Amino acid sequence: MSDMPLLRVNAVSKFYGSRIGCQNVSFELWPGEVLAVVGESGSGKTTLLDCLATRLAPSTGSVEYRMRDGQFRDLYRMSEAERRFLMRTDWGFVHQNPADGLRMTVSAGANVGERLMAVGDRHYGNIRAAAADWLGRVEIAADRIDDQPRAFSGGMRQRLQIARNLVTNPRLVFMDEPTGGLDVSVQARLLDLLRGLVSDLGLAAIVVTHDLAVARLLSHRMMVMKDGRIVETGLTDRVLDDPQAPYTQLLVSSILQV
Amino acid sequence: MTELATYNFAYLDEQTKRMIRRAILKAIAIPGYQVPFASREMPMPYGWGTGGVQVTAAIIGPNDTLKVIDQGADDTTNAVSIRAFFQKVSSVRVTTKTTEATIIQTRHRIPETALQTGQTLVYQVPIPEPLRFLEPRETETRKMHALEEYGLMHVKLYEDIARHGHIATTYAYPVKVEGRYVMDPSPTPKFDNPKMHRSPALQLFGAGREKRIYAIPPYTEVVSLDFEDHPFEIQTFSEPCALCGARGSYLDEVILDDKGGSMFVCSDTDFCEDRQSEGHQGHLSANPAQADTHAAGVEK
Numbered sequence: 001m002s003d004m005p006l007l008r009v010n011a012v013s014k015f016y017g018s019r020i021g022c023q024n025v026s027f028e029l030w031p032g033e034v035l036a037v038v039g040e041s042g043s044g045k046t047t048l049l050d051c052l053a054t055r056l057a058p059s060t061g062s063v064e065y066r067m068r069d070g071q072f073r074d075l076y077r078m079s080e081a082e083r084r085f086l087m088r089t090d091w092g093f094v095h096q097n098p099a100d101g102l103r104m105t106v107s108a109g110a111n112v113g114e115r116l117m118a119v120g121d122r123h124y125g126n127i128r129a130a131a132a133d134w135l136g137r138v139e140i141a142a143d144r145i146d147d148q149p150r151a152f153s154g155g156m157r158q159r160l161q162i163a164r165n166l167v168t169n170p171r172l173v174f175m176d177e178p179t180g181g182l183d184v185s186v187q188a189r190l191l192d193l194l195r196g197l198v199s200d201l202g203l204a205a206i207v208v209t210h211d212l213a214v215a216r217l218l219s220h221r222m223m224v225m226k227d228g229r230i231v232e233t234g235l236t237d238r239v240l241d242d243p244q245a246p247y248t249q250l251l252v253s254s255i256l257q258v
Numbered sequence: 259m260t261e262l263a264t265y266n267f268a269y270l271d272e273q274t275k276r277m278i279r280r281a282i283l284k285a286i287a288i289p290g291y292q293v294p295f296a297s298r299e300m301p302m303p304y305g306w307g308t309g310g311v312q313v314t315a316a317i318i319g320p321n322d323t324l325k326v327i328d329q330g331a332d333d334t335t336n337a338v339s340i341r342a343f344f345q346k347v348s349s350v351r352v353t354t355k356t357t358e359a360t361i362i363q364t365r366h367r368i369p370e371t372a373l374q375t376g377q378t379l380v381y382q383v384p385i386p387e388p389l390r391f392l393e394p395r396e397t398e399t400r401k402m403h404a405l406e407e408y409g410l411m412h413v414k415l416y417e418d419i420a421r422h423g424h425i426a427t428t429y430a431y432p433v434k435v436e437g438r439y440v441m442d443p444s445p446t447p448k449f450d451n452p453k454m455h456r457s458p459a460l461q462l463f464g465a466g467r468e469k470r471i472y473a474i475p476p477y478t479e480v481v482s483l484d485f486e487d488h489p490f491e492i493q494t495f496s497e498p499c500a501l502c503g504a505r506g507s508y509l510d511e512v513i514l515d516d517k518g519g520s521m522f523v524c525s526d527t528d529f530c531e532d533r534q535s536e537g538h539q540g541h542l543s544a545n546p547a548q549a550d551t552h553a554a555g556v557e558k
């Protein structure tokens with residue numbers, strides 16, 4: 001791990017009129033670190049994710065990212081072109097619904113290759129080889145490379161979405177309920193795969209989930225949100241095994257009863 | 259149709275023409291960029307080249323000579339009616355000769371005879387947005403153009419190669435204009451793409467239904483998109499034109515009889531006839547009955 005954080009979040013708030021989306025959120029994310037943001041629906045975790053991933057401008061506060069040249073840049077002071085370039089090179093975003101992150105009428109190979117083409121790769125053979133390699137890494141059979149994700153199962157679609165995001169070797173990946181729509185057995189396999197990829201590649205990730213089991217398996221550290229605020233933060237095992245905030249205690253115990 | 263005589267020169271009122279000319283000037287200033295304009299109703303249905311007709315109407319003057327082609331031919335229904343329209347509403351000179359024309363309105367072809375300084379080629383465009391088929395959201399395609407995010411164009415070519423082993427796109431083959439905007443050259447065959455590159459003529463594109471005008475000024479760089487290991491290539495034909503013997507012109511297959519007999523002839527009828535009048539011959543040119551079939555065939 002580097003001696004500098006990758007992301008610095010300073011007092012980020014988002015208001016919708018008088019309603020609070022998220023309020024006064026500050027934290028740092030380090031290279032290779034996986035942070036889970038946990039809460040029920042309406043807790044503000046998705047609003048926070050959107051603010052971090054430049055999908056939604058915060059009302060106040062700043063989000064700084066350490067670029068590959070080592071310089072911190074305020075994401076909301078970058079031009080839109082710079083932000084979009086960052087999003088398709090150094091970042092990934094894994095949507096809960098794979099259809100939101102894939103081109104459903106384009107082959108699996110082209111779905112993976114698109115980012116390479118977007119950054120100027122103009123050699124078909126190399127693009128295809130990289131796509132084939134990535135399909136293998138997410139356990140999609142090589143002979144499915146020319147099939148459209150429409151023909152894929154939910155679990156395969158999600159793995160394809162992950163490959164599409166990772167092909168440019170991003171340093172930071174945002175995940176929004178990455179196992180949300182999947183059967184339990186499929187979820188387990190995907191979580192194993194994600195955990196392996198994240199540690200092999202040394203990825204930093206921010207994973208938004210309502211599922212404490214996902215947080216337990218994937219994350220090093222977690223933040224618990226309620227009503228737009230962080231109510232507890234700490235190492236994942238510590239928070240889950242010895243929750244301090246009353247709300248976290250309630251959350252952990254109610255999950256354990258399920 | 260004598261009441262047409264009461265219309266303004268070239269049908270459109272002067273205010274509308276000025277509006278279209280402003281769009282054209284902006285398009286020339288930003289080569290390959292699609293400029294929105296307030297497309298007017300024309301006395302012909304969309305799909306008949308109302309965009310091209312409006313561009314021509316906005317730029318044509320009494321001293322111009324107009325040529326209209328459809329699929330390379332001057333004598334198809336679409337070309338004949340557009341030419342007749344301009345004769346009625348502007349009484350300009352018309353011609354079928356590429357070399358005599360100052361304005362050539364076209365659908366689906368660029369003439370074989372190299373265009374010259376001072377000539378203007380007006381394309382009729384059905385769908386101006388090259389990214390449309392992969393990204394249906396107009397707000398997103400505009401952003402992609404603005405930010406020069408053209409990876410998606412190569413996704414389309416990638417899909418071609420993955421499916422067919424080569425880039426199978428033969429019409430409306432995307433180009434990059436002056437190193438900046440990716441542009442749809444309208445449904446011309448990719449055979450014609452190289453003719454757009456550094457052409458001395460002004461090239462204007464009008465899309466009536468979609469309300470867009472774009473342009474390639476003279477001597478502008480026009481590069482067809484491709485991959486390093488699958489470079490852009492134009493169509494080639496294994497035989498010369500059956501009527502004029504030309505090699506290296508774009509050929510149409512013309513059905514000769516109901517037993518499946520056919521011949522390949524230049525799609526550019528003016529070019530072909532010129533060559534024949536200069537004494538060039540193809541292997542079927544001696545037979546006048548076949549020549550008649552040619553004329554009928556291109557009207558298909």
Ligand SMILES: [Zn+2]
Nearest residue numbers: 499502524530
């Ligand atoms: Zn010929």
